[in-house]
Amino acid sequence: MAMLYTVNKSPLERNALESCLRHATVGTAILLIEDGVYGAMAQTAFTPALEQALQKLHIYALKPDIEARGIQDKILPGIALVDYGGFVDLVAQHSPVMAWL
Amino acid sequence: MATKKKIMIVNRKAPHGTIYAFESLEMALITAAFDQDVTLAFLDDGVYQLVKNQDTRPIETKNFTRAYRALPDYEIEKIYVERESLNARGLTPADLAVAVEVLDADTLAQRIMQQDVVFSA
């Protein structure tokens, strides 16, 4: 079964997402939550790294956190948005689940 | 318990500045008491937790880092440290207070994937 990583930090402040991507094997799912959703934005300094990651990983972002931060129109295409129920489904479909804090 | 679970405790934070390293170590020791298949992984700033010669007397906090040396006594034998994290910090295994297995990031990722439970703080 593929694993699920959650990341809750902006990639421009901490290295959690960068480190997470370095430890993501092909097919791993990554869910960006809380400040981690800033990592889902297009046209940031981190966007090229994310575009590259999208080639081999499934990347999701938590929609309530995107809306709370006002970045709903700036999300990179290819990133799937989920609500809290979708978060639960991702956890049920993957194992293990690890939080990159 | 019928089958042992593979439980990994991931340490990515430096000691002393925050309490996460100390309380994660307590979690590791308790987890080991449950006779499960326990692994400790140290990467990113978490590798600083294992540096030898830590002396907390000048900051008047408890020097919990001595307990890392006792991990084998708790039958925690799988202690992984990530090579890239050591290199980025100018450290080698000789700088650490405990005997560890140094793994590259790809191998560590494989080990994470094999777990049933991954705790992090």
Place this chain on the structure above:
Amino acid sequence: MKFTVLVNEGPYTHQASDTAFHFTKAALEKGHHVLRVFFYHDGVLNATALSVPPRDDRDVVKRWSTLAQQYQLDLVACIAAAERRGILDSEDAKRHGLEMDNLAPRFRISGLGQLVEAAIQADRVVVFGD
């Protein structure tokens, strides 16, 4: 499916407790079984009965208590982490010769073993922290 949830941060300063709450609620509403929500590190501060947020904001502590009542949810704060940070049930308070206790309704205080036990029994463990 059986879930165990670990909350590593207190209310308000970090979003972790909010996210953990919404996740737990969604899991329960989908019919999953949440074996235990365990509070560790500053997460034990979610269990204070003395939190009084302004009326126009969410009440994080009460929200956990209410969810626990609704779903018979087991909310457990780590005893070592809780005593260190001033969260005590009546028994702990008595043991330490203190005259007051402050554990919020529907929470209980117990050892870290309760986290490990719940992790062993669960199909999935999800960690919320900072």
